[in-house]
Amino acid sequence: MRLRERKSLDAAEGDMTPMIDMTFQLIAFFMVLINFTDADQNARIRLPSSELAKPADSPLETPITLQLTSKGTVLIAAEEVPVEGLKPLLLRERQILDAIPGKSAGKATIVIRADREAKTGLVQKVIKACQESGFERFALRAKQQVRDT
């Protein structure tokens, strides 16, 4: 009797249950924390940091993200253009927005993700190009971080 029992224990593989429990826990953890919404973020841009830059409570209305690199080029959607070449693209955005009912360029927010070493003059040029294309709301993006100065 005893012998037979031992035999059945030998035949059993190692107990998988705790391992599978842990693995599912890990999967659930990473699934919850994963964030796909950062598709508009670019690793080339090192944002300036500010202690007051709290993530917005509600998402912006019709955000258009412009990324200004330290070299002085602008990334809009998948294109990289110099600041001077930005206007045709913005006018195109505007036409698209105006064609959609309920949306307009005046309501859209231009999110400017400028590199911390970008020249302020270029940021202002970008803002000017946007203004001339009919956009008026801007958001300067910064990383939330406490700085000790």
Added chain:
Amino acid sequence: MKVRNAGKHDDKVEIMMTPMIDIVFQLLIFFIMTFKIIAPEGDFNIKMPLAAPSEGLPDDNQLPPMKVRLRATDSGRLASIQLGQRTLPDFKSLQMQVRDIVGDDRGPGSVAASTEVELDCDYKLRFESVIDAITAVSGYVAGDGQNIVKLIEKIKFSAPRPEA
């Protein structure tokens, strides 16, 4: 013999663990690889219509904007900060000045709600200094380290300076 064997196997139905564990590990690896920690980001809102407000009819409730002048060195680093006519050593004192001007009055009609800050920056100035200046005038973290006390929310840029 055959029949007995087959019958015995059918009785012992076991869940196939191996494919499930394979898939589970695949999922785990996928989520680990695509996982990256990102610092939360926030926005400073700036409303700049094309028509300069100074050219329109002056609003009686509107105080003249506080002018913050940021000068840059040739390499783009911050050279000096000026609030109106006063030169300030750093952003901390800029914030103190703004706090003195704004006071503790909050809400509609208060100084904080009606004052506007106009940033006048050199062309070469690095963008991080602009964000520092905006941080200094727009608020500060209260003593408990949790709440943000807002100062001035209306911020605009003055006309861009020419590239020197």
